[in-house]
Amino acid sequence: MNQVPITALLAPLRQALASHKQIILEAPTGAGKSTALPLAMLDWPELDGKILMLEPRRVAARSVARFIAAQRGCELGAEVGYRVRGDSKVSRHTRLEVVTEGILTRMIQDDPELSGIALIIFDEIHERHLSTDLGLALALEVQSSLRDDLGILAMSATLSGLPLTTLMPDAKLLQSEGRSFPVTLGYSAPGKRDWLEHMGASLLELLSGKGMLPEGVAAGTVLAFLPGKAEIERLAGVIAERLGERLGDIAICPLYGELGNAEQDRALSPDPSGRRKLVLATNLAESSLTIDGVTLVVDSGLVRQAAFNPRTGVSRLALRRISQASSTQRAGRAGRLAPGYCLRLWSQEEQDRMARAEEPEIARGELVSMALECAAWGVRAFGELPLLSPAPSVNETLAWELLHSLELVDAERKLTPLGREAHKLGCHPRLAHMLLKSRLLARELDDPLLAPLACVLAAILEGRGLPRLGADISNYLRFGTTGQSAQQVRQWLAKLGLSADLAQVQREAHPRDMGLLLALAFPDRIALARGQQGFLLANGTGVSLDESDPLSQAPMLVVADFGETEGRSSGRIWLAADFDPRWLDGPLAFLTLEHDHSGFDEAKGRFVAERQLKLGQLVLKRTQLQSVPRALKTAAWLDRIRSKGLGQLNLDEDFQQICQRLDLAAELLGGDWPDCSEQGLLARLEQWLAPYLEQVNNLEQLKALNCARLLEQGLNWQQKQLLDEALPTHYPMATGTRAPIRYEADGRALLRVRLQEAYGMAQTPVLAQGRLKLTMELLSPAQRPLALTADLASFWAGPYVEVKKEMRGRYPKHLWPDDPAGTLPTKFTKKKTLANSAD
Structure with a gap:
C-alpha cells in the first residue's frame, strides 16, 4: 500500500485538513484513494472522531471495508466496518465506517450535528448517484450552519463535467497521478450481427487463446461489462455450453447488485481451485472494486438505464450507449495490476460520438424519496439545497404532488405528522404510507394480520433478485417472510409497535386484503380492464399483462410494479393484486x-x-x-x-385578417397581444370563445359564429384603438376611397387601388408607426392588376413609363399624365375629372 500514487499526497492532504475543511481530490483509477488514503487517516491524531466514507455501491462498500480491515489486521466491524441497507458490520469501537444506500442521509437527518464525526469522505462522486448528491448537499448544510469543524473530502476519478469547484469554491484542490499500466485498446463492432452473440464469440476467442493478445499482456482474468442481469445469465449459459470440456479450467463468475454477498465475494476473490476467471459484470465493476487478476476487459459499451417518465409516473428501462468517461473507467480495469488489453465492441468512430460523461441521476430519476428527505430537512424546494445539479422542474413538482396526495406533506410542503412517521420508517414514501395506514385499518376492520401483511408486501417490493413467478404478488409471499426480507419486516413491525408470526401471515394472507393494502401505496395505479387492450390505470396509463397470467381475467387490479420499454405502446405489468371494487364503498371511498x-x-x-x-x-x-x-x-x-381542431369553426377571410394584424402588432409594436397561432388560440379558447358557446346547441350554430368579431371583442379598448390606427383594414385615399388592405402570412400588407387614385403620392405609405411599408397593387380602370410595388417613387420614375404607353391606347378616356407624382388623383375619366375641376 506504500507504493500507490496517493501516498505522495498524504502529507499535503494532512496539511490541507489543518487549514481547509473542504477538499477536492482528483485521483484516477489505481491511485489508491479508496483504500490507502482512509487506511493512512486512521493514524492521524488530528482527526479526533470517526471517519465516514460514502461508497455509491454496496459491493464496493463491503469490499473496501474488508480490505482496509485486513490491512489493519483487525476484525471487520471492529476498528473498520461498513453499513449498507440490510447489512452492517460496526461496533462502538469503529473509527472508519464505510456507508452507502442513503445511510449517510439517514445519519444526518437523525443527528444534524453528526456528533463524533470528524470527516466525511465522498468517494466516486463522479458517478453522480442521487444519494451521493443529496448526502453531499446535506453535509455542506451541516458544515455551514452547525459544524464548522466538520471536514468534507470529495474524491473523483475526474473533474471533467463535474461542477465541484463551483459548488465548493473555497475548497483546496489536490490532484494525484493514477497508478495504471498501459492498456492497449482494440475495437470490434458487431456490424449486422447480434451484439450479445458477437460478445460471446469475442470472449470465447480470448478464453481459448485464439485471439491474439498485444505483446506483454498476460492471459489473466477476463472482465466483461454487460448491461444487466438478464444478459449476464444468457451469456454465461452460452459460453458454458460452447466451452464444453474446457469449462473445468474456467470459473464463470457473475457480478451484479442483486447477487448475495457470497456470490459477489466469489467474483472478486481468486478462484479457490486456481482456475482462470471470467467475470461477467454490470457497470458496478467500474467503481472502487479490486477484482483479482484482471488483465483483459471486453466492453459491450452498453448500460441499462432507468429514466423517469413524468407522464406515467414510472421509470422506463432502456439500453443506452455508455459515455466516454465510463469507457475510460472500464478500460482502466485492465491495467490495475499489469499491462492490459481492452476490447471495445464498437467502432472508433462511435467512440468519438459518445457523450463525454454520464447524465446525473437527479436529471433522470424519480424524486419522491428525495422530496421527503427535503421536507424532513425543512426545505420546500430542491433549489434551496447546495446541489451539484438542478432537478427537472416537472419531476420535482410531481414528487411533491405525490407526497401531498399521500398526506405526507401539507400544501406548503411541510412534513405532516404522518409524514414524520413515514420518514422514520426509511422506505419509499408510497410503502411508508401503506404501512402506517394499514395499522389504522387493522383497528377499524379488527384484523391484526393486516399491518404485518403490509410489511411483507413492502419487503417484496423492495426486494432484489425475485424469480419470475407471474404477476400475482401472492406468489411471492414466501420471499417476504424469509431471509433478509423477514429481518426487514420485523424492523418495520417494531417501528409500528407490532409483532406477528410471519408464517401465519403468509398462510392466512387473502388476495382481497393485498389489493386493499397495495391501493394505499399505489392509488394512482388502480386499474380497470378494457377488453383485449389490457388495463387502464387511474393515472391514465395503459398497461398489459400476458394472456396466460390468471390476473389477466380480473376486472380490476392494483399494479404495484410495471415497466416501460422502448418500442411498446403500453407498460408491462410485473407485480399486481386483484382489487375488490367494494373497498371503494368503504375504507377507500x-x-x-x-x-x-x-x-x-x-x-x-x-x-x-x-x-x-x-x-x-x-x-x-x-x-x-x-x-x-x-x-x-x-x-x-x-x-x-x-x-378535432379549429376547423370546426368559421375561420373565414375576416378571421384570417384579424389574426394577421394581431401577429404583426406583436412583432412590430410590442406589448401583450393575443397569440393567434393554432396552439395559442386553442390554449385561450376559454377567453375568446367560451362566453359565446352557452347558447350553441348544434354544429350549424357553431359554424355560424362570427369568430373574427369574437376574437376582436376580446381586445381591450387600448388594444383596439392602437390596432385600428397602426394596422387598419382600409387606407384613406385622397379621392375619398377607402382602399382595402390585405395582410398576408409573410408579413406583407397589400393595398389594392386603381392607379389613377395613387397620383400625387410621391412615396409609398407606411403603417405600424413607420415600421411597415405598404405594398401597392395598382389596378387598371377595369380593376385588373397593372403593377406591384413597395417603392412608389421608383415605380413612377421607371416602370410607369411602359405602363402609361400601353394603357393610353387601351383606356384613352382615362388620365395617363407624364408626371404622376405631381398630378391630382382621380377616380373618374378625363372628361369628368376636367368637369369636376371646372366646378
Whole structure:
C-alpha cells in the first residue's frame, strides 16, 4: 500500500485538513484513494472522531471495508466496518465506517450535528448517484450552519463535467497521478450481427487463446461489462455450453447488485481451485472494486438505464450507449495490476460520438424519496439545497404532488405528522404510507394480520433478485417472510409497535386484503380492464399483462410494479393484486369523486350529459342527466374543438385578417397581444370563445359564429384603438376611397387601388408607426392588376413609363399624365375629372 500514487499526497492532504475543511481530490483509477488514503487517516491524531466514507455501491462498500480491515489486521466491524441497507458490520469501537444506500442521509437527518464525526469522505462522486448528491448537499448544510469543524473530502476519478469547484469554491484542490499500466485498446463492432452473440464469440476467442493478445499482456482474468442481469445469465449459459470440456479450467463468475454477498465475494476473490476467471459484470465493476487478476476487459459499451417518465409516473428501462468517461473507467480495469488489453465492441468512430460523461441521476430519476428527505430537512424546494445539479422542474413538482396526495406533506410542503412517521420508517414514501395506514385499518376492520401483511408486501417490493413467478404478488409471499426480507419486516413491525408470526401471515394472507393494502401505496395505479387492450390505470396509463397470467381475467387490479420499454405502446405489468371494487364503498371511498360530464353525441347530433363516479381517470359508474347545464355544454364544446381542431369553426377571410394584424402588432409594436397561432388560440379558447358557446346547441350554430368579431371583442379598448390606427383594414385615399388592405402570412400588407387614385403620392405609405411599408397593387380602370410595388417613387420614375404607353391606347378616356407624382388623383375619366375641376 506504500507504493500507490496517493501516498505522495498524504502529507499535503494532512496539511490541507489543518487549514481547509473542504477538499477536492482528483485521483484516477489505481491511485489508491479508496483504500490507502482512509487506511493512512486512521493514524492521524488530528482527526479526533470517526471517519465516514460514502461508497455509491454496496459491493464496493463491503469490499473496501474488508480490505482496509485486513490491512489493519483487525476484525471487520471492529476498528473498520461498513453499513449498507440490510447489512452492517460496526461496533462502538469503529473509527472508519464505510456507508452507502442513503445511510449517510439517514445519519444526518437523525443527528444534524453528526456528533463524533470528524470527516466525511465522498468517494466516486463522479458517478453522480442521487444519494451521493443529496448526502453531499446535506453535509455542506451541516458544515455551514452547525459544524464548522466538520471536514468534507470529495474524491473523483475526474473533474471533467463535474461542477465541484463551483459548488465548493473555497475548497483546496489536490490532484494525484493514477497508478495504471498501459492498456492497449482494440475495437470490434458487431456490424449486422447480434451484439450479445458477437460478445460471446469475442470472449470465447480470448478464453481459448485464439485471439491474439498485444505483446506483454498476460492471459489473466477476463472482465466483461454487460448491461444487466438478464444478459449476464444468457451469456454465461452460452459460453458454458460452447466451452464444453474446457469449462473445468474456467470459473464463470457473475457480478451484479442483486447477487448475495457470497456470490459477489466469489467474483472478486481468486478462484479457490486456481482456475482462470471470467467475470461477467454490470457497470458496478467500474467503481472502487479490486477484482483479482484482471488483465483483459471486453466492453459491450452498453448500460441499462432507468429514466423517469413524468407522464406515467414510472421509470422506463432502456439500453443506452455508455459515455466516454465510463469507457475510460472500464478500460482502466485492465491495467490495475499489469499491462492490459481492452476490447471495445464498437467502432472508433462511435467512440468519438459518445457523450463525454454520464447524465446525473437527479436529471433522470424519480424524486419522491428525495422530496421527503427535503421536507424532513425543512426545505420546500430542491433549489434551496447546495446541489451539484438542478432537478427537472416537472419531476420535482410531481414528487411533491405525490407526497401531498399521500398526506405526507401539507400544501406548503411541510412534513405532516404522518409524514414524520413515514420518514422514520426509511422506505419509499408510497410503502411508508401503506404501512402506517394499514395499522389504522387493522383497528377499524379488527384484523391484526393486516399491518404485518403490509410489511411483507413492502419487503417484496423492495426486494432484489425475485424469480419470475407471474404477476400475482401472492406468489411471492414466501420471499417476504424469509431471509433478509423477514429481518426487514420485523424492523418495520417494531417501528409500528407490532409483532406477528410471519408464517401465519403468509398462510392466512387473502388476495382481497393485498389489493386493499397495495391501493394505499399505489392509488394512482388502480386499474380497470378494457377488453383485449389490457388495463387502464387511474393515472391514465395503459398497461398489459400476458394472456396466460390468471390476473389477466380480473376486472380490476392494483399494479404495484410495471415497466416501460422502448418500442411498446403500453407498460408491462410485473407485480399486481386483484382489487375488490367494494373497498371503494368503504375504507377507500375517499379516492373517488363524482363528476358531471357532457359530450357531443355524433350519431344523435346533440349533447348528452352524465354524472360519473371517477377514480382518477377511471369511470366506475355513469348516470344519465336529463338536462345539460350550460357550463357543461360549454366545456363539452371546448373539449370537442380541442380534440378535432379549429376547423370546426368559421375561420373565414375576416378571421384570417384579424389574426394577421394581431401577429404583426406583436412583432412590430410590442406589448401583450393575443397569440393567434393554432396552439395559442386553442390554449385561450376559454377567453375568446367560451362566453359565446352557452347558447350553441348544434354544429350549424357553431359554424355560424362570427369568430373574427369574437376574437376582436376580446381586445381591450387600448388594444383596439392602437390596432385600428397602426394596422387598419382600409387606407384613406385622397379621392375619398377607402382602399382595402390585405395582410398576408409573410408579413406583407397589400393595398389594392386603381392607379389613377395613387397620383400625387410621391412615396409609398407606411403603417405600424413607420415600421411597415405598404405594398401597392395598382389596378387598371377595369380593376385588373397593372403593377406591384413597395417603392412608389421608383415605380413612377421607371416602370410607369411602359405602363402609361400601353394603357393610353387601351383606356384613352382615362388620365395617363407624364408626371404622376405631381398630378391630382382621380377616380373618374378625363372628361369628368376636367368637369369636376371646372366646378
